Amino acid sequence: MSNVSVCFSWQIFTMESCVLIILVAMPGVWGGAWGVTFGDLCALKGTSVVMNCSYDYPSGYSVTNVGWSRPHYAAASGKWRLFFLSRLPTPPVHFEYVGDYNGNCNLKIHDVQRTDEGNYYFSFVTTLDRYTSTTPARLSVKELTAIVRPSTVAEGDDVSLTCVLGCPARTAVVWFRDGQRVLKPVFQARREDAGRYYCAVLGQETVRSASVVLNVQYAPKNVTLSVSPPRGVVQGSSVAFACASDANPPVTPTAYSLYKDGQFVSAGQSHTVLGVQPSHSGLYRCQAWNNVSWRGVDLMNSTEIRLDVQYGPTYISVSLEPQHAVEGSRVNLTCSAVANPAADNYTWWHKRTDSASSSPGPMLWAGSGRVLTLPAVEASHAGLYVCRARNSVGEMSSAEMLLTMSRGKRGSQPHLIIAGVGGFLSVTLVIALLWYRKQRTHAERKPAVFGSGLGVRGSSSPATGDQLDAVYANVGTSQWSPPLATAAQDAASRSQRSARHEHELPTSDEAEVTYSTVTIQPRNPSFPPRTNNSRAPQKCGIQCLTLMAVDIHGRKRDTLV
Incomplete structure (x- = not known):
């Protein structure tokens, strides 16, 4: 570009200045060294860089004006034209001239963006002439690039982090995962290491790379089984089971299995039982699988949950002790019931049966407690007995138990003892009588001595x-x-x-x-x-x-x- 064309294209110079430049530029009018020196620059996006620049001009001149420009497309003319940076639509103080008017033309660019990439020109004006660089300074804008190898890894495998700068200059970088500093760029992956990683310039942590996701796959952990309702499941109601786990990749619904007491129940993440019965009581666990093993184990189990189905009293039975009651003896009636929770209330009801009447009497309250004791049964105690058991769920009555008694000899132990003693005395008396009779018979069989008189041995005098x-x-x-x-x-x-x-x-x-x-x-x-x-x-x-x-x-x- 000639000095004339530059003069006409730049509207900041006056006509007198243009004439002066033309005259100076004409051969033989003036002589000297004119020039601008700078090199290409590579900057990281987001950083602030300084484009180093120097310029020279003949002695005897003084610089009155300086400026940086870059080509910009003019929509009105449809052509590329040079525009000073101050006229470009950029943020305030985005471009800052940090040079002087005596040979230093450095330009500082704050928060370099991709739009800043391109060619830059420097020009200056002296008291007698002006000069614009013939070659531009090239600015390349690069970004930090974070690389995680491998990006998908199984738990326990090695992971390495690499930050690519893009510019030849060596810059210290640091690593972050979800905003937390990462101390080592090489490590063994754990499930908590999964996240978004990026690198940043040390000291300028706002200059950072785009985030890269590290995917750490692991077998199901924290497998849980929940039951609704959690407690107080009553017979006939509904209960729902739900499985959950922490896994990567997530466990699909069909990869869950439900077991009861070690026996397979169903496949799926949820299971519902309608009309729960006591047979549904037991230990339940959930099993999960996602095709990732942990220390050689593929199937992961939850902790077991006991399902306790509550039901009212059932299978009520009444036992009688002794089986055959004797009038005046002691009789115990015991009531047994199968219930969950255990029956906590027992009542006894008695219905007298009269042989002379065809219809039994009314059912009357006889007592409470699991055992009904009759210390000495009487005729009024005979009849039908019913036990009613109750718990927090419900109540139920037993079948009728018939109590009969005999009116013969009492079967109590004292009477048996008296009878035994009487028998022993009778046998003893009979033996004594037989012995006495035997002695009497033996005495009668001995020869007797008869005399014609009474007297004492050795005396011959007759009795008077x-x-x-x-x-x-x-x-x-x-x-x-x-x-x-x-x-x-x-x-x-x-x-x-x-x-x-x-x-x-x-x-x-x-x-x-x-x-x-x-x-x-x-x-x-x-x-x-x-x-x-x-x-x-x-x-x-x-x-x-x-x-x-x-x-x-x-x-x-x-x-x-």
Whole structure:
């Protein structure tokens, strides 16, 4: 571009200045060194840079005006024209001249943007001439580029971070993840390392790269199972199960499974049971899978949740102890019920049954508690018994239990003991009577000694009538009285046998015999008494007298007088 064209294109110079420039530029009018020196510049987007520049002119001149310009498309003319930077639509103080009027033409650009990239020209005006650089200064605008390798990684794998500057100048950078400083550019990925990474110029952290996402894949963790309602599930109601987990990639709904007591129930993230029954009670867990393993494990389980289905009393039974009640004995009726929660209230109802009436009596309250005790059953206790059990869910009655009793011997233990003692005494008495009878029979079988008179051994004097009147011991009377002659003969025979028997006993066994005298009065008081000299046969008007002789060895001898 010639000086003339520049003069006409720039409207900031006066006509006199243009004439002066033309004259100076004409060969031979003036001579000197004119020039502008600068180089290309690479700047990072967002930084503030200084475009170094210097200019020169002949001595004897003084600079009166300087300026930077760059080509700009003029919509009115449809051509590219040079416009001073102050006339361009830029933010205030975006371009700042930091040079002087004596050879330094540095230009500082604040917050470099992509639109700032291009060619820049410098021109200056002296008292006699003006000059514009013939070649432009080239500004290249680059951005920081963050690179994460690999961008998708499994948990536990290595990750490296690289920041590409774009400009040849070496610049220190730092790394951030979601605004938090990252200390190491190389690390082993954890699930919490996932996020958005960018690099920035150290000291100018606002100069940063675009964010790059690090995707850390990991197996399902924090697998949870929730139940609604969480507690108080009542028989017949509905319950819903829902599975959830923290996983990358997320677990699809069909990759969840529900198990009860180790048995598969259904597949899916949710499961609903309508009309819950006690059989649904148990331990439930959720299992999740997303095709990523953790330490060789692919399937991850939640913690187990116990489902406790509550229901009212059922299967109520009544037991009777003892089975056969006796009037006056103790009877316990026990009520058992299956319920969840356990039954906490028991009531007993009694209905008397009258055999004489065809219809039973009304049902009356009999007591409360799980065990109904009848200390001593009576006839009024007989009949039908019903137990009603209740918990927080509901209540239910048992089937009727019939209580009957016998009116015979009481089966209580004291009566059994009395009966046993009575039997023992009876047996003992029978044995004693048999022994006594045996001894009596043995005594009667021994030979008896008869004498014609009464007296003491060694004495020959007959007994007197007064002696007959004395009663000494052991008297036996017969129910009948034999003739006196017959009695005398028997007495003589017995006396002989007795004498012979005493003669046969050893002398050492002999013992003194003590006789007792007994007088038997005749039934007829007018009957004359018998004398010792009477030998005539007489009717047994008096009772026969039996004298028992007892020796020291216990042998018995009888004497009939």
